[in-house]
Amino acid sequence: xxxxxxxxxxxxxxxxxxLLFSLPFGISxxxxxxxxxxxxxxxxxxxxxxxxxxxxxxxDSLFLPADSTIVRFHKDIAQPGRWYSDTLGSYVEAKxxxxxxxxxxxxxxxxxxxxxxxESNPEALLEYLDNLIRNELFAPSVAGDGGxxxxxxxxxxxxxxxxxxxxxxxxxxxxxxxxxxxxxxxxSVFLVGFMFFVRSKKRRTEVMTQRFKSLCYEPLSNLxxxxxxxxxxxxxxxxxxxxFPNAQADNHLFKDVMIQEIISLNKNMKGDFKSKLKLIYRxxxxxxxxxxxxxxxQWDIVTTGLVEINEMDVLEAAPxxxxxxxxxxFHIRSQxxxxxxxxxxxxxxxxxxxxxxxxxxxxxxxxFRIIRFLTNQGTKVQVERLFDSYxxxxxxxGYRIVRYLGLVDRxxxxxxxxxxxxxDEKIEILKCFDVFSFTDAIEHVHQDIYTEDKDLxxxxxxxxxxxxxxxxxxxxxxxxxxxxxxxxxKATLEALKAMNPVLVEKELESSLKEExxxxxxxxxxxxxxxx
Amino acid sequence: xxxxLVIEDDKLISSLVQFRLKKEGYSVTMxxxxxxxxxxxxxxxxxxxxxxxxIPYKNGIEIINHARKVNPKIPIIVLxxxxxxESTVMEAFNLGVSDFVPKPFNPNELAVRxxxxxxx
Numbered sequence: 001x002x003x004x005x006x007x008x009x010x011x012x013x014x015x016x017x018x019l020l021f022s023l024p025f026g027i028s029x030x031x032x033x034x035x036x037x038x039x040x041x042x043x044x045x046x047x048x049x050x051x052x053x054x055x056x057x058x059x060d061s062l063f064l065p066a067d068s069t070i071v072r073f074h075k076d077i078a079q080p081g082r083w084y085s086d087t088l089g090s091y092v093e094a095k096x097x098x099x100x101x102x103x104x105x106x107x108x109x110x111x112x113x114x115x116x117x118x119e120s121n122p123e124a125l126l127e128y129l130d131n132l133i134r135n136e137l138f139a140p141s142v143a144g145d146g147g148x149x150x151x152x153x154x155x156x157x158x159x160x161x162x163x164x165x166x167x168x169x170x171x172x173x174x175x176x177x178x179x180x181x182x183x184x185x186x187x188s189v190f191l192v193g194f195m196f197f198v199r200s201k202k203r204r205t206e207v208m209t210q211r212f213k214s215l216c217y218e219p220l221s222n223l224x225x226x227x228x229x230x231x232x233x234x235x236x237x238x239x240x241x242x243x244f245p246n247a248q249a250d251n252h253l254f255k256d257v258m259i260q261e262i263i264s265l266n267k268n269m270k271g272d273f274k275s276k277l278k279l280i281y282r283x284x285x286x287x288x289x290x291x292x293x294x295x296x297x298q299w300d301i302v303t304t305g306l307v308e309i310n311e312m313d314v315l316e317a318a319p320x321x322x323x324x325x326x327x328x329x330f331h332i333r334s335q336x337x338x339x340x341x342x343x344x345x346x347x348x349x350x351x352x353x354x355x356x357x358x359x360x361x362x363x364x365x366x367x368f369r370i371i372r373f374l375t376n377q378g379t380k381v382q383v384e385r386l387f388d389s390y391x392x393x394x395x396x397x398g399y400r401i402v403r404y405l406g407l408v409d410r411x412x413x414x415x416x417x418x419x420x421x422x423x424d425e426k427i428e429i430l431k432c433f434d435v436f437s438f439t440d441a442i443e444h445v446h447q448d449i450y451t452e453d454k455d456l457x458x459x460x461x462x463x464x465x466x467x468x469x470x471x472x473x474x475x476x477x478x479x480x481x482x483x484x485x486x487x488x489x490k491a492t493l494e495a496l497k498a499m500n501p502v503l504v505e506k507e508l509e510s511s512l513k514e515e516x517x518x519x520x521x522x523x524x525x526x527x528x529x530x531x
Numbered sequence: 532x533x534x535x536l537v538i539e540d541d542k543l544i545s546s547l548v549q550f551r552l553k554k555e556g557y558s559v560t561m562x563x564x565x566x567x568x569x570x571x572x573x574x575x576x577x578x579x580x581x582x583x584x585x586i587p588y589k590n591g592i593e594i595i596n597h598a599r600k601v602n603p604k605i606p607i608i609v610l611x612x613x614x615x616x617e618s619t620v621m622e623a624f625n626l627g628v629s630d631f632v633p634k635p636f637n638p639n640e641l642a643v644r645x646x647x648x649x650x651x
Binding site: 213214216217218220221222224225261264265267268269270271273 | 541542543544546547550551554634635636637638639640
């Protein structure tokens with residue numbers, strides 16, 4: 001409120017006061033007026049203009065006094081001996097005029113109230129004033145209660161101390177709103193502009209990529225079909241660049257496109273064409289371009305660099321790639337491990353053994369394809385190293401590789417690992433025993449027939465179905481009466497039926513459990529048994 | 532000059548095939564999708580068709596069927612990856628394609644196969 005004058009502060013206060021107390025004030029005044037005519041008289045004497053109210057003095061006299069003040073009296077033609085004054089707007093004026101009437105006439109003179117040009121009695125005046133006050137059309141001033149100040153405040157138009165050219169800016173809330181709207185508008189304009197910029201840049205890149213692709217087709221075809229591998233080896237980088245548009249030699253996008261095209265061809269071609277493509281990649285020093293991508297802060301660019309190194313078999317990149325094998329970004333880490341497995345020549349699979357993050361199924365599939373490729377090349381990959389990893393998912397991955405690649409020579413190791421393995425590992429090892437019908441591990445399988453774990457039990461029963469003995473049958477027959485779970489019962493009955501159908505009929509057709517008899521009947525039905 | 536129709540959506544591969552076959556003295560027409568391929572079969576008198584199995588708009592099998600209707604004796608070579616569309620490739624064989632070249636392939640080997648089929 002600094003900067004406001006006392007008068008402005010007072011007006012502000014009075015305005016608020018009027019707002020808060022106007023209605024009760026009006027009602028109380030109206031009640032007073034009804035009860036006290038003297039107060040009405042004093043109200044009229046304040047000299048306030050009351051809309052529609054005028055006064056006339058009427059005097060009954062046969063003579064017209066020769067006084068100057070009486071000049072304003074007129075003789076009533078209709079009633080001889082009656083005089084009436086001019087219409088007076090103020091009660092004070094009427095009272096003053098009444099005082100000037102000579103004493104002999106004064107007793108016969110009275111003030112008549114004219115409401116809207118019609119003579120009215122005091123009761124009508126009271127009611128009229130009451131209505132005015134009640135409807136806040138008139139505020140009587142009462143000395144001492146601030147009523148006059150309130151009237152002043154009401155009558156004085158507000159003028160701000162600081163004249164701001166735009167009235168809208170005088171409101172703080174409006175300023176905040178305007179500021180927000182302008183900020184929103186500017187942000188929208190900026191974002192739309194940025195979006196167009198990004199889209200146009202992307203579009204331009206796409207157009208340039210297509211153009212560069214078309215520029216690559218013929219030079220690459222020429223190099224691949226017109227020259228032998230030995231001839232290409234003798235070519236200098238300058239000589240090879242001469243096949244391509246010279247102006248693009250330093251263009252990063254052109255190099256990117258070239259690498260992608262070379263990789264695409266490398267995937268789709270075989271024979272010495274692969275060697276030619278890799279030679280071209282190295283001769284043009286595109287390997288440096290791939291290395292530079294590894295320094296990027298964007299994960300997709302780093303991953304692209306790793307893919308290029310992997311596809312082009314850049315063996316010397318192994319130490320650099322190894323740094324990314326524990327990267328927190330899934331894509332970088334996955335690609336780095338795959339690349340390292342491919343180019344490092346490390347058959348102990350240490351990069352996998354020391355993986356701290358759990359391996360996803362997608363990662364396992366990628367690594368498996370590389371390990372299978374290396375195995376098919378005749379390399380002895382030490383898969384058993386994976387069994388000693390601290391990472392359970394790596395150990396399970398190792399057991400899966402044994403199964404998928406048919407590494408039966410590792411089954412003995414699995415048998416040793418089995419007793420101390422976790423539940424998930426046991427299930428995976430049991431699958432290996434099942435696939436390879438590894439009867440040496442039957443004792444371990446028998447132990448897990450007594451497990452409370454449903455999945456492990458079902459896995460063990462399935463193995464017994466394949467490699468089970470008479471002892472296994474006895475154990476299962478004994479166990480079946482205690483089983484409650486449907487899947488466990490079903491697996492057990494199926495296994496027993498596969499191992500010894502005669503025994504099943506003999507032992508179980510008279511089972512006390514209705515569920516077992518029903519399931520058995522279902523399994524023995526030639527039509528329903530496969531449903 | 533013998534005319535060979537190549538239906539392949541990978542421009543780089545079709546360009547290489549075109550380059551290699553032109554060296555052999557053939558005229559090569561390239562199309563990138565199935566609809567253009569069918570149009571080319573109708574309008575051009577190709578002596579041999581090389582087609583991929585996975586191409587835009589039309590399946591390679593539809594192309595082979597259409598080609599067989601237009602010219603039952605035209606040699607057709609399927610150029611595709613076995614791993615990707617094994618069932619489709621088997622179906623292509625059942626439709627009586629002349630040869631199958633799996634990707635990755637050797638363009639020189641493809642040229643030899645083309646020459647053998649054209650000469651026969």
